[in-house]
Amino acid sequence: MWLQKLSLINFKNYSEAELLFSPSVNAFTGNNGAGKTNLLDAIHYLSLCKSYFNPIDGQQIKQGEEFFIIQGAFNKNEQDEIVSCGLKRAQKKQFKRNKKEYQRLADHIGLFPLVMISPNDISIIIEGSEERRRFVDNVISQTDNAYLDEVLLYNRNLLTRNALLRQIALTGKYDPALLEIYDEQLVLSGNRIFEKRKVFMQTFTEIFNQHYRYLSDDAERVELVYESPLLKEDFAELLKKSLERDRILERTTTGIHKDDLTFTIHGMPLKKFGSQGQQKSFLIALKLAQYTFLHRQKGFEPLLLLDDIFDKLDDNRTYKLMKMVSDQDFGQIFITDTSRKRITAIFKEIEVQVRIFDIDKGEVGNLE
Template sequence: MHLKQLSLLNFKNYNEAELSFQPGVNVFVGSNGAGKTNLLDAMHYLSLCKSYFNPIDSQQIKQGADFFMINGVFEKDEHKEVIACGLKRNQKKQFKRNKKEYQRLADHIGLFPSVMISPYDISIIIEGSEERRKFIDNVISQTDNQYLDELITYNKTLINRNALLKLIADTGKYDPALLEVYDEQLISSGNRIFQKRKAFMETFTDIFNRHYQFISDDAEQVALVYESQLLADDFAALLKRSVERDRVLERTTAGIHKDDLQFTIHGMPMKKFGSQGQQKSFLIALKLAQYSFLQQQKGYKPLLLLDDIFDKLDEHRTVKLMQMVSNNDFGQVFITDTSAARINQIFNTLGVQIKMFKVDKGEVTNEQN
């Protein structure tokens, strides 16, 4: 699978853009703020129906315009697929595949998978557990439509159970029968989500370790561990045991919404003891493992979107990374960087042909290499 063409209308800082890509490495160079990242985000829209950086669709419309439109032409299994995403202000987002609109956006997730690596990803390490659960859920959802439905069901039930706990606290009227109904619903979807997360992590951890060892030349000892209350206890028993605490706190304190990933370097938390370069290497290995997992599950190669990844990586790790992503294990790659000279030096050394675009204030031109 690869993206042949991309066209934009009124998207972020672009009035209009029409681009054609090669199946291998494509690079966008330009100064900070020129719009390089916005091109990657448009590709993310075509893959996952939303922005990677901002959940509010209307804020992607160019200032002064009334709508945005993104069109992508993919080649997949020797067939042409046209994906279109559009939004008019104060209207519902439209998403179409070959001119046919989706009834549910969830039906598109996973058909044209992509993996983004961005400075924004540092939140996975330094922020709370929700960011790390989002990472797991994003990967599994691109390979399992039922998983996304289970998540939606679980989160709706969780909201209802928490609302009931608050009502009980406000009124003093305890309704154990209704609480039991919500418990049964949480347990049903929660157990299925837990089993899928557990199975995923058993496969994913080995892939991650392999990628980190390659990037770092085995220079550091890192670990990735899945943490869940359900690893040590039955969900039904957990809910029963925590009911009094839940009533006091007015929220559900046990369940898969508390799952987390533990990141360590030499046995210590990566968040506190990893250097910026080590944290970046960890994140890159995490995302490359996501790529490898998606490829294994889908049977074809996702898009790889690399946004400003050279910052805080030493030259050796940079070359190792580019060596890895430009070989046959990876398919189409899109890279943003501020330095054309650096890009040319790296890929000339590797003997890899690239297609380069110059980006300047929302204008894109094809550069001759």
């Protein structure tokens, strides 16, 4: 699968743009703030129906305009596919594939798989467990539509149970039978999610380890571990044991919404003891493992988007990364960098052709 053409109208800092891409490596070069990352975000929209950086769709409309349109022409399994996203201020987002509008955006997820590597990904390491669960859910959802529906159902059930706990605290009226019904619903969807996460992590961890060993020349010992309350005890029993605490705190304190990933380097927390370069290598290995997992599950190469990838990586890891992603196991790649000279030199060294677009203030200039 590859993206042949991208068209934009009033998207972020672009009034209008049309770009024709190479099926291999494409690079956007220019100063910070020129709009390079916005092009990656437009591609992300076409794949996952939303911005990678900002969940508020209306804020993607160019200042002073009333709407935006993004359209992409894909080639997938030798078939042409047109995907478009449009939004008018104060109206519902429209998402279409081959001119047919989706009734549920979830039905589009996974059809055009994509992996994005961005400086923002550092939140996976330094922020709370929600960021790491979101990462896991994003990977699984692109291969399993039923999983995404299950997560949405679990979150609804969790909100309902929490609302009941607050009501009990407010009124003092406790109906064990009603709470038991809510618990059963939460356990049913929670167990399904847990089993899928557990199976996924068994495969994913092995792939991650392979990628990190390659990037670091096997010089560092890192570990990625899946943590869940359900690994130690049955979910229904956990809810019973935590009932008193839940009533005091007025929220559900155990369940798969407490799942986490732990990252260590040489047995120590990566967040505290990993250098910036080691943290970035860890993140890149995570995302490359995501790419490999999606590739195996889908049977074709996802898109790979690399935003400001060279910052904080030494020359050896930069060379190995570009050599790796330019290999035959990877498909179409999009890269942003402030230096055209650096892009040219790197791909000349590894003998891979790259199409370079010069970006300046929302305008697409020369390409080679």
